[in-house]
Amino acid sequence: MNLVYNAFMKVTIKELAEKAGVSKTAVSFAFNNPKRISADTYNRIMQIAREIGYSPDPVARILATHRTQTIGMLFPQPVTEIFKNPHIAELVRGVGALCDEKGYSLTLLSPLKGVIDHTVQNAAVDGMIILGVDKYSTVHDAFRQRSMPYVAIDADMNAEYSNVGIDDASLSEKLMDILLDNGHRRICFCSLQPVAEDLAESVHSITYDARTQGIRKSVEKHNLSEEDKNQFIYIDSETSFEPCFRMAKEVLSKNPRPTAVFCNADIQAFGFYSAAQDLGLSIPEDFSVVSFDDLSISRILKPGLTAVHQNAYEKGLCAAKLLMEQLDGCAPRSTLVPASVEERGSVARI
Amino acid sequence: MNLVYNAFMKVTIKELAEKAGVSKTAVSFAFNNPKRISADTYNRIMQIAREIGYSPDPVARILATHRTQTIGMLFPQPVTEIFKNPHIAELVRGVGALCDEKGYSLTLLSPLKGVIDHTVQNAAVDGMIILGVDKYSTVHDAFRQRSMPYVAIDADMNAEYSNVGIDDASLSEKLMDILLDNGHRRICFCSLQPVAEDLAESVHSITYDARTQGIRKSVEKHNLSEEDKNQFIYIDSETSFEPCFRMAKEVLSKNPRPTAVFCNADIQAFGFYSAAQDLGLSIPEDFSVVSFDDLSISRILKPGLTAVHQNAYEKGLCAAKLLMEQLDGCAPRSTLVPASVEERGSVARI
């Protein structure tokens, strides 16, 4: 029961005040607003503080000020799962950049006992950035109940809450255009990871929906026959390397083999590049690949990956900015982050 | 000043107690220990709680219980820098795994205004896991002063604090043996990233020291001539892809070109593989590579990377376990995590 540490009887502001012969307020000022007391008393206080090993209790300070100086990033899955995807680290980097600048800490949050609303109720943070919002999520109510500001990433652009995203639908359409324009018909689509295992059936990813819509639009534009459409393959995929690699091997071993894959995350493309090499297939001659993300580390892929380039760092940073705005009293607003299709060498004409 | 949210006048336990016609204690029990009140009052309390939108204030609870249910990961650099290295994400995954299991949150911490001891004093966490401890750091005193339990990763194995690490010295020696045994002499060494920019000169990385020691031992074993040793090249390197790529290109363009590189992180090896391809060099025929980390994503490298395999996830998990132990009152202890040299195809005999 943590007795070891409590046994030290943490020295408090009261004790220091007594020892220094001043009031608690004076001590408080010494630590937070030194200008308001004389240099003499300041020095005396700090001197004794050092001697008896005093430092203010952060939690008590938070209770009194109502400011945790911490923001949370709320993920739909445990940290241990979600961080398998390198894309997430970039998002965190972006958020972290502003946190560091503003002196905020960043807390990683995930559903408490599987329910995300619990986390929203219990986290000691000033605001949150939330990912993977389900279309029908009740999480918005939870936030409203706590009167807590938050910003979503990759959720609904036209909702009343703050959102940061890219134009998934039109980018997805363009990406699909490339495949279809180059004659590909036997195409494999890799899903984004289900949001939570036990909720797998009821997950409604807004991003995934938008991308699907874009694909559909492209398909319609190209007047594919029913027969063509029936050649599409849909595959469930995770977002860490090993499973993607296995999945890719499976797909590439199919008979007939698809001529191209539409990945929803670079890490999936990694799997296909690696699997192709293992099977003696070459990209793009034997197999074409397109993807979403275009991580900086993906530059290692040869030939270069044709992909939707989205700057995850920028998205994180932008979300953090919108949150800080709200923390300063501004109203929620949404932002569309620029993204583009980068054509490199991973698609062949067939 | 956050008026928007405070204006809602958060509903408190007192208000709920009045509305329900019970004492604050009853409400507290309803949320924390329902068995101690009758089902009737419980239901009534919860009913009204829902109606008026009450949920307990996490911060007040923390102040009263002295438990934040949060642990911190303290990095020597801002999150935005440190997360460029994929290795870090693995560490976080490991820590996160146990946090999730035990219902703890995980806060990412970095030096406050450049001073790490400040962070230690001000973070609202029950304990910390700390990385990149400088040999002469005063951070240990800061922890002692707060009576806060902590665990270091990759610090001193024989200190009085808790530490998790691998046998860097002997692994490094083995890795170097491979290079020397295969006839390499013109070898390039890539440093680990300096801990903090403004402290660059006074940084004393324990890990880096140990590895250097291992290398030295290998060199001595192989009776290298002074002339041989003078061919060694030492290069400062960062741990994100783009800079590594540029650095690699530079190294590979040197005349005479080194025959091999000793990387201290996979991400550096990524740079060399990519740069080699760009320059029309092949690994290992034209250039050999060895590295530390062996990330799962590194499996994409062909030929396979000869590297020290360390399970960063395991290290994080182990550190979290040691910390939880201390939180339960146990004494600090250290653990050596197994690691091994994996010989694959990235080293040629010359």
Next chain:
DNA sequence: CTGTTAGCGCATTCAA
């Protein structure tokens, strides 16, 4: 420039 007085919102001992 300094000190006094109230809380902040909840958990918990003890008595009823």
Next chain:
DNA sequence: TTGAATGCGCTAACAG
């Protein structure tokens, strides 16, 4: 089973 009283450690009006 319930409630009153007390304390957690600090900040912030306000008064001196």
